[in-house]
Amino acid sequence: MSRRTELLRDMALQRMKYLYRLAIEETRRERYDLARRYVELIIKYGHKARVKPPRYIRRGYCRKCKIPLIPGLTSRVRIQSEGRGSRVVVTCLLCGWKRRYMIKTLERRLRRE
């Protein structure tokens, strides 16, 4: 990767993190339209810069209504045990969209933060 690409990549990441923070703030103020606009900017920016947003951002918004998922506010988090392992089920409280994750990835994520 060239120095320039690296720099652009880093700028894109910083920008996405910043936009996500704004999106969270607006969600807390229940200004969902604004929050959604920030999330859409992150997605658009990621495509343009060809940079994947960090995982906490990729998993931190509803794929359907583009609202940041905040547990207890815009999302409900449940643990589901099934067969070999447990899963985390995240439900968007605004549109009902659901996403399931293996619990292992969540543990890894918690360790990193």
Ligand SMILES: [Zn+2]
């Ligand atoms: Zn939703």
